[in-house]
Amino acid sequence: MRRSSEQTKATILAAARERFAVDGYERATIRSIAADAAIDPSMVMRYFGNKEKLFAAAAEFDLQLPRLAGLDRDDVGARLVEHFLDRWEGDEALMVLLRSAVTNAEAAHRMRAIFAEQLRPVTDEFLGERDDGGQRAALAASQILGLALARYVLRFDPVVAMSRAELVAWVGPTVQRYLAGRPEASV
Amino acid sequence: MRRSSEQTKATILAAARERFAVDGYERATIRSIAADAAIDPSMVMRYFGNKEKLFAAAAEFDLQLPRLAGLDRDDVGARLVEHFLDRWEGDEALMVLLRSAVTNAEAAHRMRAIFAEQLRPVTDEFLGERDDGGQRAALAASQILGLALARYVLRFDPVVAMSRAELVAWVGPTVQRYLAGRPEASV
DNA sequence: CGGCGAAGTCAACACTTGTTGGCAAACGCT
DNA sequence: AGCGTTTGCCAACAAGTGTTGACTTCGCCG
Numbered sequence: 001m002r003r004s005s006e007q008t009k010a011t012i013l014a015a016a017r018e019r020f021a022v023d024g025y026e027r028a029t030i031r032s033i034a035a036d037a038a039i040d041p042s043m044v045m046r047y048f049g050n051k052e053k054l055f056a057a058a059a060e061f062d063l064q065l066p067r068l069a070g071l072d073r074d075d076v077g078a079r080l081v082e083h084f085l086d087r088w089e090g091d092e093a094l095m096v097l098l099r100s101a102v103t104n105a106e107a108a109h110r111m112r113a114i115f116a117e118q119l120r121p122v123t124d125e126f127l128g129e130r131d132d133g134g135q136r137a138a139l140a141a142s143q144i145l146g147l148a149l150a151r152y153v154l155r156f157d158p159v160v161a162m163s164r165a166e167l168v169a170w171v172g173p174t175v176q177r178y179l180a181g182r183p184e185a186s187v
Numbered sequence: 188m189r190r191s192s193e194q195t196k197a198t199i200l201a202a203a204r205e206r207f208a209v210d211g212y213e214r215a216t217i218r219s220i221a222a223d224a225a226i227d228p229s230m231v232m233r234y235f236g237n238k239e240k241l242f243a244a245a246a247e248f249d250l251q252l253p254r255l256a257g258l259d260r261d262d263v264g265a266r267l268v269e270h271f272l273d274r275w276e277g278d279e280a281l282m283v284l285l286r287s288a289v290t291n292a293e294a295a296h297r298m299r300a301i302f303a304e305q306l307r308p309v310t311d312e313f314l315g316e317r318d319d320g321g322q323r324a325a326l327a328a329s330q331i332l333g334l335a336l337a338r339y340v341l342r343f344d345p346v347v348a349m350s351r352a353e354l355v356a357w358v359g360p361t362v363q364r365y366l367a368g369r370p371e372a373s374v
Numbered sequence: 375c376g377g378c379g380a381a382g383t384c385a386a387c388a389c390t391t392g393t394t395g396g397c398a399a400a401c402g403c404t
Numbered sequence: 405a406g407c408g409t410t411t412g413c414c415a416a417c418a419a420g421t422g423t424t425g426a427c428t429t430c431g432c433c434g
Contacts, residue, residue, distance in 0.1 A: 024290040026213040040383055102289040102340055103211040111341050134345035138337060139357055142346060146333015150325060153289055154298050158321035159329060169370040170326055174361050183356040217392060227413050232393060
């Protein structure tokens, strides 16, 4: 079969995202990705240079975070949890990053960059000027990542079984407190 | 050099734990582990059979959770967070599991087993008979794992910089609420 | 039609992986 | 001392990795 350059490149990228999401950086091989895309491994090299660059292309993505300013201030935690559940289930981009960031330094760096460049600006705008903005955002991230880890990666039965509404009801207030509450106290 | 069987086996196991903790299952190689132990790779095979069994031996460990019954009921969350911080920083056992469980099915299974066999009995005893015991324990686990992920694996600056006391003050109440609070409400 | 550049295939490279079997040296025993 | 067992090393294997270069085939433009 004959395809256009753009077409194959997109096909390879889609196959790469899936493999990286399922296997992580080390276990995903150029050969398996090429096989999924029904193409020769050397094509992958031609289009992306090497495995690292392919990963960089596959891991590029946007959290698409909403601006929190317009929201009900008491509702920010729940909204964030909902948004992240959507992002986790919508496509594989976050899975690609998480699965790889645990063992691959480059992917971990990417994760930190996304935290700093995409999450923090949004929470900073919500929090205004305070010195603990970084801590608050990072704590929220820790809970959100932990939830994803338990639900989508480790597949702890109870978390897998919980409905979206239940998750929001439980975890929303946690994130809310990290962003807007006091350490020792309630929501 | 000549060593006793027990001695070399222990040396290998120590080297294996370190490598698995740093690299995860796939990137840690028998050869690198053997090199760290200053021994021939074939010795690793003789003592442990194959890589899987070596990992199983290296990933065997005990959470050493305290019984929660004797504690102040309002203090359980903070105590658990403290205990887990100790476990994460005390040795590499939890790191071995986390680094591998994200990409290795066997390690993930192991993680679920530890959750079911070591964490749940302790929380169940604390919670008594209720139908949401699994959910509560899993939510607590998600926050604790997420914290470890952010602090020890991804190394998010703000979380790395926070002191033990700060972490307990922030995360303790979260765990407390998961175990003893209501979904929508405060601690 | 003829030729040229793009798209795709094939085979091979150098290297690393887990794993195996044979062989040498050191020990504990009688 | 002589024996067998243990402890260790060496060399090699089959398979799989990222990566490269030469070769073929297609489609388009003059």
